[in-house]
Amino acid sequence: MTQPILQINHLQKRFGTFTALHDITFTVNAGEVFGFIGPNGAGKSTTIRTLLGVIRASGGSATIFGHDVWRDRVTIHQRLAYVPGDVTLWPNLTGGEIIDLLLRLNGVAHSARTDRLITRFALDPTKKARTYSKGNRQKVALIAAFSQPADFYIFDEPTAGLDPLNEKYFQEAVLALKQQGKAVLLSSHILSEVERMCDRIAIIRDDTIIETGTLADMRHLTRTQITITTQTPVDPAALPGIHEARVGHQVNEWQFAVEADQLPGVLAALARHQIVALTSTPPTLEDLFLHYYGKE
Structure with a gap:
């Protein structure tokens, strides 16, 4: 049986006496878009920061590509693309310069695909980042992510600030990744977006996964x-x-x-x-x- 791209088993995270994650268990497979939903404060972003190796779990385990997310985070990041829900950019660089910088950091060059994405998302890459709206800052991160040949994409509320047309372009790009056999973890509060795109979903409530499966399974x-x-x-x-x-x-x-x-x-x-x-x-x-x- 093929090993899941992401495997989480009873993941826990405590900050002193406060429990941020109590019991998180789910998997994400290649060629799958996995939805991760729950209200603000339920533990979605804490889970994702743990998967990225930004914070260390207090218990349980999590692996990506079979590697421990904390110990092997540098190796994992070479095959991973991530877009947060609130992107912060270098204010004095242009959008195009930032896209190229993010690509070079991952050893990827600006390509014709990058140009197509810039046109598709209607981003002006010549403007300084300090002039960008929240939606344009999201576009910069999305264009950089979709330009990379990663094996696992993590999106944490990625369409915040985007208009409906750009939300549609985002959805099309994610479904294209799925067709290429890529794995996608999508955390979103837009339920129609998750319903339209995701093969399986996990619902998190009070720092615990309470339901996992396809929408048909849960009906x-x-x-x-x-x-x-x-x-x-x-x-x-x-x-x-x-x-x-x-x-x-x-x-x-x-x-x-x-x-x-x-x-x-x-x-x-x-x-x-x-x-x-x-x-x-x-x-x-x-x-x-x-x-x-x-x-x-």
């Missing part, structure tokens, strides 16, 4: 929304597993939510009333996220 935790019209009258509210049933706009139309394990039985019962129209909306990542955080 048992939420309910499917149904709009149905029948030939003969029916009261779905009387059926098991039905929630929030309400009368629709048409005759014999109902709208309701149904638990996943009750869906076959509910549809069989409704079929006896001659279904005229049915619309089913599966739960989204936002629904799943609210399952854990909506009551807070």
Whole structure:
């Protein structure tokens, strides 16, 4: 079996008596985009800083390419690209100079691909970094990262400050990396972005991973929304597993939510009333996220 690019086992981090990470376990494989989601303060950035070798774990283990993230961080960084959510640049250098500097630090030269990325993200590389908005600072880091032939890309809230069009370009670039067999760890608060791009996700809550898997794996935790019209009258509210049933706009139309394990039985019962129209909306990542955080 192929070894995961990233392997984390029961990772812990304490700052004195404060526990920043309690129990973090997940893997990221080659050719996979892995989503890492949770609210601010849940431990996402602390996890990523530990993976980068910026801070040392207090317990557990984490390896990238089979190397320990703290002991072998210099070796790991030669095959890794990273973009934080708040990029700080050298104020008196131009964007183009900074991109070239970041590439040279990793032994990579400015290429035609770099020029295409500059054009695609609509960055003016001749302006001093001190004149850049937050979005333009993010573009500089993203262009440098996507210009490198890394094997593992870590993005921590990378689209903060980008407009929707540049968010779309970012997503396209990440999916291209996936097609090339690269591994991507994406930490994001934009749930639609994670849902669209990620093969698997991990949800972190109070410094602990509480759920890991594909969105399809997790949909048992939420309910499917149904709009149905029948030939003969029916009261779905009387059926098991039905929630929030309400009368629709048409005759014999109902709208309701149904638990996943009750869906076959509910549809069989409704079929006896001659279904005229049915619309089913599966739960989204936002629904799943609210399952854990909506009551807070």
